[in-house]
Amino acid sequence: MKSILRLDRRSYNEQKAIMGFFYVLPWLLGFIFFFLIPLLSSLRYSLSSVQANSDGLIVHFSGFQNYVEALTVNTEFNRSLADAIMNMVINVPLIVIFSLFLAVLLNQKFIGRSLARSIFFLPVILASGVILSLESTSLIQAVNDQNAGAGAIQGLGTFELEGLMLDAGLSEWVVNYLTSAVSRIYSIVSQSGVQILIFLAGIQTISPQLYEASKMEGATGYEAFWKITFPMVSPLILVNSIYTIIDSFSNNAMTDLIRETGFTQFNFGLSSAMAWLYFAAVALILAVSSYLISKKVFYYD
Amino acid sequence: MHATRLLSLERWKKWVWSFVRLTLIAGLSFVILYPVLQKISTAFKAKSDLYSPIVVWLPEHYTLDNFVKAIGIMDYWQALLNTFTLSALTTILTAISCALAGYGFARLKFKGSQLLFAGVILTILVPPITILIPVYLNLKDFSLMGLIPLLTGGKSVNLLNTYWPFILTSATANSLKAGLYIFIFRQFFRGIPKEVEEAAYIDGAGVGKTFYRIMLPNAIPSIVTVLLFSFVWQWNDSFFTTTYLTSSKVMATQLGSLPYNLQILLEDGANSKADPFYLSMVQDTGILLAILPLIIIYLFVQRYFVESIERTGIVG
Numbered sequence: 001m002k003s004i005l006r007l008d009r010r011s012y013n014e015q016k017a018i019m020g021f022f023y024v025l026p027w028l029l030g031f032i033f034f035f036l037i038p039l040l041s042s043l044r045y046s047l048s049s050v051q052a053n054s055d056g057l058i059v060h061f062s063g064f065q066n067y068v069e070a071l072t073v074n075t076e077f078n079r080s081l082a083d084a085i086m087n088m089v090i091n092v093p094l095i096v097i098f099s100l101f102l103a104v105l106l107n108q109k110f111i112g113r114s115l116a117r118s119i120f121f122l123p124v125i126l127a128s129g130v131i132l133s134l135e136s137t138s139l140i141q142a143v144n145d146q147n148a149g150a151g152a153i154q155g156l157g158t159f160e161l162e163g164l165m166l167d168a169g170l171s172e173w174v175v176n177y178l179t180s181a182v183s184r185i186y187s188i189v190s191q192s193g194v195q196i197l198i199f200l201a202g203i204q205t206i207s208p209q210l211y212e213a214s215k216m217e218g219a220t221g222y223e224a225f226w227k228i229t230f231p232m233v234s235p236l237i238l239v240n241s242i243y244t245i246i247d248s249f250s251n252n253a254m255t256d257l258i259r260e261t262g263f264t265q266f267n268f269g270l271s272s273a274m275a276w277l278y279f280a281a282v283a284l285i286l287a288v289s290s291y292l293i294s295k296k297v298f299y300y301d
Numbered sequence: 302m303h304a305t306r307l308l309s310l311e312r313w314k315k316w317v318w319s320f321v322r323l324t325l326i327a328g329l330s331f332v333i334l335y336p337v338l339q340k341i342s343t344a345f346k347a348k349s350d351l352y353s354p355i356v357v358w359l360p361e362h363y364t365l366d367n368f369v370k371a372i373g374i375m376d377y378w379q380a381l382l383n384t385f386t387l388s389a390l391t392t393i394l395t396a397i398s399c400a401l402a403g404y405g406f407a408r409l410k411f412k413g414s415q416l417l418f419a420g421v422i423l424t425i426l427v428p429p430i431t432i433l434i435p436v437y438l439n440l441k442d443f444s445l446m447g448l449i450p451l452l453t454g455g456k457s458v459n460l461l462n463t464y465w466p467f468i469l470t471s472a473t474a475n476s477l478k479a480g481l482y483i484f485i486f487r488q489f490f491r492g493i494p495k496e497v498e499e500a501a502y503i504d505g506a507g508v509g510k511t512f513y514r515i516m517l518p519n520a521i522p523s524i525v526t527v528l529l530f531s532f533v534w535q536w537n538d539s540f541f542t543t544t545y546l547t548s549s550k551v552m553a554t555q556l557g558s559l560p561y562n563l564q565i566l567l568e569d570g571a572n573s574k575a576d577p578f579y580l581s582m583v584q585d586t587g588i589l590l591a592i593l594p595l596i597i598i599y600l601f602v603q604r605y606f607v608e609s610i611e612r613t614g615i616v617g
Contacts (some may be wrong), residue, residue, distance in 0.1 A: 003579075012502060015507070016409045016411075016508055017409065017410065018411070019409050020405045020408075020414060021405075021411050023401045023402065023404055023405030023512075024401075024405035024406065024409075024414065024417060026398045026400060026401060026473050026474055027399075027402035027405075027474040027475070027479075028417065028472060028476055029473050030398075030469075030472075030473025031421075031424065031475060032421055033439075033473070034430065034432075034439075034469070034470050034473065034475045035423075035424055035427075035475055036420075036438060037435070038435035038436045039427065039431070039432050039435075039440075041435040042431055042432055042435050045435070049394065094421060102329075105322060105325065106434070110322060114604065116326050116330060116601040118599075118604070119330045119333055119334065120329070120333065121603065122334075122337075122596075122599065123333060124533070125533050125537075125592075125595050125596070125599050126592055126595070126596075185329075185335075186335075186336075189329060189332055189333055190333070204416060246425065246428075249428055250428060250429065250540075251540065255428070255430045255540075258430050258433075259544075262434045263437075263544075267435055272431075272432060272434060275428070275430055275433075275434075276431065278428060278430070278431070279427060279428055279431045282426070282428055283426065
């Protein structure tokens with residue numbers, strides 16, 4: 001009896017393994033056709049001089065010529081890459097900290113909480129390539145800002161804030177960073193919708209007993225945040241940082257340059273080389289930042 | 302005596318904090334809503350209101366002229382229908398294929414499935430731009446490893462400017478951000494207790510039946526999340542849409558070419574002297590029209606959206 005049961009069990013596991021393969025199969029086909037093969041041919045193009053004519057592509061191996069051209073000859077590549085990385089370095093910490101702060105805020109009980117939540121997740125829906133790029137060229141917005149005097153007031157506000165903080169003895173670098181964050185508040189808010197959601201979900205899985213116990217022991221809200229909330233959501237800080245980095249790299253001046261080189265100048269080789277250099281930079285940044293953050297992460301189990 | 306003073310101090314702290322919180326949240330909400338409100342106000346303004354110093358938010362002369370112009374230039378209803386079809390199609394296919402893959406990776410382990418999951422992570426990490434050119438060329442001369450030429454007699458098919466690239470990639474869980482959806486599903490299915498699955502098996506359900514009858518009904522929060530994300534991101538996507546669908550009328554391409562088309566229509570040709578502010582006004586109306594369906598959908602589902610995300614596996 002027992003042996004039959006075991007046999008059954010094994011066959012069920014085998015059945016599961018076979019079914020598992022079929023469940024994954026659609027993805028696997030897509031992965032091979034629309035990811036792996038293109039990835040490899042992109043690598044091949046990047047190492048070749050590619051010419052398109054009526055019969056198709058003529059690919060000649062040419063070594064690292066395209067990479068050299070991207071790095072030394074092309075006038076825009078280095079600058080765009082540096083810009084993309086700089087923007088990321090500046091924005092990612094701000095977005096992660098800001099979204100953690102807001103998630104904590106939105107988790108508290110107050111009147112109009114559900115309204116506030118739905119407003120804060122609106123950017124998840126509205127932030128997108130075309131709309132953002134059209135938005136930045138919107139003259140109406142600029143004019144209205146001028147009319148309302150918003151520009152002047154905002155400038156003055158950060159200016160005074162700057163003086164105040166400098167007087168308080170903060171270093172100039174920190175002050176500049178913070179004031180520039182204030183003036184870019186819209187772009188930061190609009191890029192942190194998903195991150196707020198993830199943090200909020202994380203905070204809600206923390207067991208309330210922990211807070212009750214700490215309150216009994218006389219911890220303040222501030223202490224409870226740093227000793228309970230922060231360590232408990234620290235794995236999500238890693239997740240969110242990676243998400244934000246990938247997100248910030250998905251659409252910027254660099255990707256525009258790669259597209260333009262490929263699709264308007266039809267220089268497939270150079271474009272692929274740029275794309276691979278770009279990928280290498282992204283991978284490096286992801287590796288370094290996830291190493292640094294994961295050293296600080298606290299796991300509850 | 303002492304206790305009451307402490308109590309009142311506590312109360313004060315609470316009041317001050319509520320006030321600060323209210324200010325912060327109201328302020329940031331305003332920052333988020335400002336562009337949308339501005340567009341709504343601009344869309345109803347007549348041309349003369351643009352230069353009127355007394356008009357800031359509420360127009361002096363209400364008009365639907367901007368809407369009429371933007372709808373005409375964008376071929377709005379056609380674009381709306383196309384975009385909706387495209388988004389709905391890819392959303393459903395993506396959700397199905399990603400749920401299958403997510404369940405396979407979470408519960409139906411087989412030899413090498415760890416390695417394949419590393420592949421999923423790789424698709425998340427590699428920027429889409431890196432593989433754009435080979436995929437584009439592949440779709441231009443689509444031969445499916447030489448199978449299609451056998452059927453059609455030596456000719457490959459050009460899949461550009463059709464919905465096929467989107468159908469194929471989403472049916473095979475490789476569309477826009479599909480790696481993320483597989484990850485969400487996998488995390489969620491991993492969180493469902495093993496006992497549930499074993500109970501189903503004891504009751505005589507096979508793997509397939511367990512999945513459809515037990516697992517999927519339990520996974521509704523993550524399904525909703527993936528459906529919503531996938532729909533919205535496909536709707537807003539300009540990256541793939543403007544590459545694969547250059548001549549088809551969907552929102553992304555229509556919005557992208559709106560400024561140019563506007564200039565041609567409003568005056569004679571591209572080197573016209575059309576008033577840039579007026580152009581911008583109609584353009585803003587166009588953006589409003591493009592995001593309006595999403596905002597309307599969001600108004601209905603936002604409650605469900607926020608709740609479902611909180612119960613998805615993203616965190617566990």
